[in-house]
Amino acid sequence: MDQALIIEWVIKAVILLLFGLTGFAYLTLYERRALARIQVRIGPNRAGPWGLLQPVADGIKLIFNQELIPATADKVLFVLAPIITVLPALIIWAVIPWGRQVMIGGREINLYLADVSVGVLYLTAVTSIAVYGIVIAGWSSNNKYAMLGGLRASAQMVSYELALGLSLIGPILMAGSMSLVDIVEAQKGIWFVLPQFLAFIIFLLAGLAEINRAPFDMPEAEQELVAGYHSEYSGMKFALFFMAEYIKMIAIAAIAATLFLGGYRLPFIDIPAAFEPLVLFIKILILLFGMIWVRATLPRFRYDRLMAFGWKVLLPLALANVFFTAVILVLKG
Amino acid sequence: MVQLQEVTFDELKHLVSDRALTGETMLLNMGPQHPSTHGVLRLMLELDGEIIVNCVPDIGFLHTGVEKNMEAKRYEQAEVMTDRLDYLNTIGNNLAYCLAVEKLVELDVPPRAQVIRVILAELQRIASHLIWLGTQSLDLAAMSMFLYCFREREIILDIFESVSGQRMMTTYIRPGGIWRDVSGEFVQLVQDFLEYFPKRIEQYEGLLTKNPLFIDRVKGIGVISAEEAIAQGFTGPSLRGSGVAYDNRKVRPYSGYEEYDFEVPTATGGDVFARYRVRMDEFWQSLRIIEQGLKKLKELDGAPVRSSNHKFVPPPRSEIGTSMEALIHHFKLWTEGFNAPKGYVYVPVASPRGELGVYLESDGSNKPYRIHWRTPSFVHLQALPFLSKGHLIADLVAIIGSVDIVLGDSDR
Numbered sequence: 001m002d003q004a005l006i007i008e009w010v011i012k013a014v015i016l017l018l019f020g021l022t023g024f025a026y027l028t029l030y031e032r033r034a035l036a037r038i039q040v041r042i043g044p045n046r047a048g049p050w051g052l053l054q055p056v057a058d059g060i061k062l063i064f065n066q067e068l069i070p071a072t073a074d075k076v077l078f079v080l081a082p083i084i085t086v087l088p089a090l091i092i093w094a095v096i097p098w099g100r101q102v103m104i105g106g107r108e109i110n111l112y113l114a115d116v117s118v119g120v121l122y123l124t125a126v127t128s129i130a131v132y133g134i135v136i137a138g139w140s141s142n143n144k145y146a147m148l149g150g151l152r153a154s155a156q157m158v159s160y161e162l163a164l165g166l167s168l169i170g171p172i173l174m175a176g177s178m179s180l181v182d183i184v185e186a187q188k189g190i191w192f193v194l195p196q197f198l199a200f201i202i203f204l205l206a207g208l209a210e211i212n213r214a215p216f217d218m219p220e221a222e223q224e225l226v227a228g229y230h231s232e233y234s235g236m237k238f239a240l241f242f243m244a245e246y247i248k249m250i251a252i253a254a255i256a257a258t259l260f261l262g263g264y265r266l267p268f269i270d271i272p273a274a275f276e277p278l279v280l281f282i283k284i285l286i287l288l289f290g291m292i293w294v295r296a297t298l299p300r301f302r303y304d305r306l307m308a309f310g311w312k313v314l315l316p317l318a319l320a321n322v323f324f325t326a327v328i329l330v331l332k333g
Numbered sequence: 334m335v336q337l338q339e340v341t342f343d344e345l346k347h348l349v350s351d352r353a354l355t356g357e358t359m360l361l362n363m364g365p366q367h368p369s370t371h372g373v374l375r376l377m378l379e380l381d382g383e384i385i386v387n388c389v390p391d392i393g394f395l396h397t398g399v400e401k402n403m404e405a406k407r408y409e410q411a412e413v414m415t416d417r418l419d420y421l422n423t424i425g426n427n428l429a430y431c432l433a434v435e436k437l438v439e440l441d442v443p444p445r446a447q448v449i450r451v452i453l454a455e456l457q458r459i460a461s462h463l464i465w466l467g468t469q470s471l472d473l474a475a476m477s478m479f480l481y482c483f484r485e486r487e488i489i490l491d492i493f494e495s496v497s498g499q500r501m502m503t504t505y506i507r508p509g510g511i512w513r514d515v516s517g518e519f520v521q522l523v524q525d526f527l528e529y530f531p532k533r534i535e536q537y538e539g540l541l542t543k544n545p546l547f548i549d550r551v552k553g554i555g556v557i558s559a560e561e562a563i564a565q566g567f568t569g570p571s572l573r574g575s576g577v578a579y580d581n582r583k584v585r586p587y588s589g590y591e592e593y594d595f596e597v598p599t600a601t602g603g604d605v606f607a608r609y610r611v612r613m614d615e616f617w618q619s620l621r622i623i624e625q626g627l628k629k630l631k632e633l634d635g636a637p638v639r640s641s642n643h644k645f646v647p648p649p650r651s652e653i654g655t656s657m658e659a660l661i662h663h664f665k666l667w668t669e670g671f672n673a674p675k676g677y678v679y680v681p682v683a684s685p686r687g688e689l690g691v692y693l694e695s696d697g698s699n700k701p702y703r704i705h706w707r708t709p710s711f712v713h714l715q716a717l718p719f720l721s722k723g724h725l726i727a728d729l730v731a732i733i734g735s736v737d738i739v740l741g742d743s744d745r
Contacts, residue, residue: 039480144361148383148726214474215546225726226367297540299547300474302727303383 004107012113016093024246025055030285031246031292038296065235070142073232077140082233082240085133088126089247095119096254097181099264099276111264111277112181119180120172123255124165127210130244131157134212134229137241141232149228152303157210159310164206166318170199170325171259184263191267193260198321200260202314204290207252209310211245214295216306253287254280261287348389349379358386365394369472369730372740376717378726385729388721390714395744403704407670408434409508411701416502418706419742421464424457424493425684427506432587433680433691434508437673440645444629445636446510447589452523452626453496453505454588455619459530460489461685462612462619469609469734470541473550478540485533492522509640520627527624534616542613551605555720555732558603565719566712569687570615571736573599574608581683592629593622605735612737645671670699686710686737710742 029044029051036043047053069078099111116122131154138150172178174195175186183192193200209216225231230241257263261283264276271279301309352358361378364370373394379387399418403411415426428450435442442450467482490500496515497505505512541547557565562575572579580597582590598614600607640646647666648659665671677694687709696702713736720736721729 035476039477040484041480144359217474296477298475299470299544299550300727301546302550303725305549 008107008109009113012109013094016113017090020090020093020247020250021243023250024243025059027246027250027288028058028242029055030288031295034289034292035296038293059239062236062239065238067235067237068232070232072142074140074142077136078232079237081133081137081140082237082244083133084136085130086240086244086247088129089244089251092123092126092248092251092255095122095180096251096258097184097263098280100181100273102273111273115179115181118178120168120178120183120259124161124168127164127248127251128157128161130248133244137233138229141229143232145225145227146229146231149225149231152225153212153229156212156216156303156306156310159307160206160209160216160314163202163310163314163318164210166315166322167199167202167206168259169322170196173322173325173329180258180263184258184265187262187265189268191260191262196260196321196325198317199325200256202318202321203256203260204252206310206314206318207256208291208294209306211248211252213245213249213291215298215300217300249288249291250284253284253291256287257283348377349387352381352386353379357381363729369733371468371733371738374714374733374738374740374743376729378729380726383725383727385721385724385726388718388729390717392711392714392740393744395740397741397745400704400706400745404701407699408673408701409666409670411704412507413502413504416504417741418745419684419686419689419708419710419739420501421461421739422457422684422686422689422742423501423503424453424506425461425682425689427504428454428588429680429682429684429689429691431506431508432682433678433693434673436678436680437676437693437695438508438645438671440509440642441640442510442588443637443640444589445514445633446638448626448629448633449496449511449515449638450506450588451590451593452623452630453493455622455626456489456492456523456526458619458685459616460486462615463489465612465685465734465737466537469731469737470547472730472734473547475541475544475547478537481533481537485530488522488526488529492519492526495519495522507639507646509642509646510638514638520630523623523627527620527627530616530620534613538613541609548606550727550731551609551735552602554605554724554728555735556602556604557716557720561719562603562716565716567687567716568712569683569685569709570611571608571687571709571713573597573611574735575603576601576607581681581688585681587680587682590622593625595622605731608735608737672697672699673701681707684709686739686742687713706745708742708745710738710740711744714738714743 032054033043033051044051044054047057069075094113095116097112097115101108101110134153134157135150138146138148138153141147171183171192174192175183177183177186208214230238233241257280264280266279346354349360350358353360359380361380362375363378364375365373370376375391375394377387377389377391378385397417399414403414406414412427412430415430416423418426434440463482463486467479470476470478470482493503493505494500496519497503497512499505557567557575559575559577562572563577567575568579576599578597578599581587582595583597595618598611598618600610600614643659643662648656648662652659653663673695675695675697677692679690679692681688681690683689688707689709690707692703692705692707693701694703716736717732720732724732
């Protein structure tokens with residue numbers, strides 16, 4: 001393998017990681033400011049212009065926080081849990097395409113880290129690892145609230161994984177490929193959100209549940225379980241959980257944009273490849289705003305309702321969607 | 334001296350089921366530091382999975398000894414403590430206490446003061462219900478509602494500040510009337526609120542009543558029948574949610590409530606939703622009362638707001654310089670207060686939470702011999718085990734919100 005390629009990969013990986021980490025930091029600010037607007041507040045605006053340094057201040061504060069490990073906790077698992085949670089959130093980014101190719105210094109560079117032929121499978125595989133982190137966190141804390149949160153999380157994430165996975169099959173069938181780049185290219189004419197509207201909705205709902213966002217934030221339901229699985233965490237370990245949740249928020253938005261909203265493409269017109277990441281970025285911002293809006297407005301689901309909704313509504317709908325998509329595609333030839 | 338005795342394990346065993354002792358069910362300590370226990374309520378939960386087998390409320394974490402403290406203060410001094418009981422219903426507490434003192438010493442209240450009392454009490458009812466609505470929604474994670482409710486409550490607190498100089502601890506209502514006449518802008522402020530608030534109620538209804546997620550969380554939760562509610566001592570909106578139209582403003586009118594045209598909203602179902610419905614409808618009734626009150630207030634413009642019985646009510650400052658009698662009254666009241674005749678009274682009023690009763694006993698001196706507050710939060714708390722049995726933790730949170738407890742009200 002030629003050396004330049006390896007260097008290119010390393011550079012791209014570092015850029016993606018940096019994007020994930022700064023993206024997380026600024027998503028917290030974005031969320032706080034957007035929530036504040038909705039809730040007739042102002043939000044953090046003291047640190048730096050428009051509060052732009054607030055994430056930095058938060059980060060510094062969390063780094064210097066005392067790291068408490070409960071005396072009765074299982075120390076190895078307790079430390080391991082945040083790591084297990086945050087890693088999948090970061091490696092999801094490897095397969096998400098930000099554009100096609102750009103020429104830099106006479107070298108053709110792909111605007112994605114890897115075009116895996118089973119990209120969608122990779123996504124589902126990686127996202128489902130995170131549940132281990134949360135369950136382990138809940139268990140190892142040796143705290144009843146944390147354990148309840150961990151139990152809720154495992155049940156919820158496993159149930160919604162099914163609907164999530166099935167909702168991805170629609171775009172796969174339409175594109176005839178599991179590669180995310182191929183799926184985006186297949187949306188040249190029409191975005192999959194129109195023919196696959198049901199799958200899109202199911203994906204968003206199951207995605208919200210998968211990343212434990214409101215209204216599916218049962219595992220950390222503040223009003224019931226104080227903070228759920230991360231009750232006992234402080235300092236950077238807590239920050240890692242936080243990071244995982246927010247990076248996954250961005251990831252879910254990116255996947256939804258890629259699979260259903262044409263990814264880095266605008267409809268009908270071709271734009272220079274250098275601007276394509278910007279298009280995807282704007283789509284992600286819009287989807288993220290949707291998530292924040294939902295959080296500001298909706299009450300939380302009840303745990304048993306959530307399970308019933310996942311198994312009795314989302315799963316059959318997703319199955320039906322797969323079935324009808326397949327039938328129609330076959331009939332069309 | 335009384336020896337404090339340690340409570341032994343055996344004495345507490347009956348609170349939970351046998352399964353808890355074998356470890357089959359889980360004991361969970363909820364509170365006193367918990368986001369949804371509305372202050373410092375501690376609940377001992379016995380859980381089977383997430384289903385509540387037993388719920389044991391443990392109160393007293395906010396015990397301030399207000400009742401006992403009041404016995405050491407003169408009648409007019411003790412009133413300051415009433416603000417600190419139910420801190421969401423300060424005007425209502427003032428009113429209840431003053432009504433009790435007035436009944437004890439047989440003091441008359443001028444009509445204008447009556448009207449102002451009613452207007453303020455109803456504003457306080459709205460403010461208290463707003464906090465209930467906000468916290469109830471917040472407990473169900475509809476977080477924006479909380480801030481919207483506080484935005485509206487702010488207007489009411491501003492009105493309180495304009496009349497009394499204080500936002501919460503007003504001590505504005507005094508035995509024999511009110512502290513001083515309302516400020517000039519009072520009528521306009523209340524009028525503005527009357528115009529502004531109905532639109533907001535409709536917005537709340539849109540955000541909550543028309544939201545299937547919210548309805549799903551509150552319908553059929555914490556059901557209590559009318560008989561059971563009466564047996565548990567429910568009053569106020571919590572009782573009316575079970576379909577019993579009992580309201581002290583109608584049953585034993587005070588402060589001239591009998592002259593106002595309003596209804597007592599009820600709902601059937603006895604669940605969290607019914608209690609929600611009743612309080613939402615009470616917003617409208619309170620607005621109606623305030624509107625009528627403003628009309629009366631205009632007719633009574635310039636009328637006195639304090640009783641002219643200067644044995645109990647300080648004379649106006651302007652008289653002190655010219656009238657020897659006024660000076661004597663002033664001196665007597667400020668040095669030793671007034672002596673109440675021997676006897677006792679009980680005055681129940683309709684606080685936003687239910688029946689707030691003041692039992693006042695006098696031994697003929699200038700301090701209350703015994704004062705007892707029959708507070709709705711305390712009574713409603715005892716129904717928590719009954720209401721929450723068999724529900725999930727998430728429902729318990731909704732139930733606590735729906736009986737609208739204030740721990741300052743419960744732990745005196």
